[in-house]
Amino acid sequence: MSGKVAWITGATAGFGAATVERFVAGGWCVVASGRRADRLQQLVDRHGAERVHALAFDVRDEAAMRSAQASLPAEFAAIDLLVNNAGLALGTAPAQQADLSQWKQMIDTNVTALVTLTRLLLPTLIERRGAIVNVSSTASTYPYPGGNVYGGTKAFVSQFSLGLRSDLHGTGVRVTSVEPGMAETEFTLVRTGGDQAASDRLYAGAHPITAGDIAQTLWWIANLPAHLNVNRIELMPTSQSFAGFQVHRE
Numbered sequence: 001m002s003g004k005v006a007w008i009t010g011a012t013a014g015f016g017a018a019t020v021e022r023f024v025a026g027g028w029c030v031v032a033s034g035r036r037a038d039r040l041q042q043l044v045d046r047h048g049a050e051r052v053h054a055l056a057f058d059v060r061d062e063a064a065m066r067s068a069q070a071s072l073p074a075e076f077a078a079i080d081l082l083v084n085n086a087g088l089a090l091g092t093a094p095a096q097q098a099d100l101s102q103w104k105q106m107i108d109t110n111v112t113a114l115v116t117l118t119r120l121l122l123p124t125l126i127e128r129r130g131a132i133v134n135v136s137s138t139a140s141t142y143p144y145p146g147g148n149v150y151g152g153t154k155a156f157v158s159q160f161s162l163g164l165r166s167d168l169h170g171t172g173v174r175v176t177s178v179e180p181g182m183a184e185t186e187f188t189l190v191r192t193g194g195d196q197a198a199s200d201r202l203y204a205g206a207h208p209i210t211a212g213d214i215a216q217t218l219w220w221i222a223n224l225p226a227h228l229n230v231n232r233i234e235l236m237p238t239s240q241s242f243a244g245f246q247v248h249r250e
């Protein structure tokens with residue numbers, strides 16, 4: 001046992017669920033949060049209540065977030081690592097046709113909730129000389145049609161991470177922005193409102209990044225020597241690269 005505690009948001013699926021597995025296997029204790037309580041309970045059942053503590057709440061609900069933090073038992077309260085992973089994309093419509101409520105949900109989840117939890121945990125993280133890993137995206141750097149607000153939220157996450165580095169100068173707290181490209185999780189299922197066929201089509205034959213790849217990357221970042229900080233790291237599947245600008249002709 002490392003004696004260290006990670007709080008991993010979005011632990012019920014995809015990157016977050018795989019990251020719980022990696023950190024528990026590596027001897028850490030984990031605070032696992034997400035909305036789907038049944039999936040969180042499965043993590044507790046699998047690893048034991050002494051290794052995984054489940055907090056079921058919606059990250060958009062600040063009061064619920066505060067009481068979740070306040071409810072942490074002493075063994076899980078001293079957080080060494082915050083993995084801000086909970087997030088989502090909704091829709092791929094161009095801005096002029098987009099659903100405003102979907103835009104707001106992305107901003108509330110990917111931006112507002114992320115900064116709120118970060119702010120709440122900063123005193124503990126500073127005391128522990130801990131670390132923050134924010135899950136951003138290649139969408140933070142490379143725009144694509146229909147990526148509008150999702151890309152905007154991730155650009156915020158990347159830039160906020162760099163800003164945190166500046167503010168936390170001298171505290172020993174490390175901050176990293178992790179920026180993955182195409183990865184097969186429940187991400188596309190959520191984005192398309194549950195269209196499994198669309199999700200399968202996107203990933204078919206592409207050998208996308210796996211949740212395990214990202215979990216392993218987060219594990220590597222978190223366990224580097226304390227004098228090393230990865231500021232940002234961008235990952236893509238080998239099958240994915242760049243294309244040119246689009247030109248509209250009259």
Ligand code: NDP
Pocket residue numbers: 009010011012013014015016033034035036057058059060085086087088089109135136137138179180181182183184185186187188190
């Ligand atoms: P998944 O859909 O598989 O997992 C998303 C996680 O976020 C779930 O555990 C979900 O839990 C949680 N979540 C979403 N909304 C809320 C909410 N309101 N309150 C609490 N938890 C919430 O997707 P990924 O694992 O792929 O996504 C993880 C992160 O990685 C996201 O930030 C995403 O933007 C980012 N990302 C994904 C990429 C990809 O191609 N897959 C690439 C680059 C970045 P629950 O529904 O139980 O609440």
Ligand code: 8X3
Pocket residue numbers: 136137138139147180181182183
């Ligand atoms: C997820 C990757 O390209 O779908 O952040 O935006 S992408």
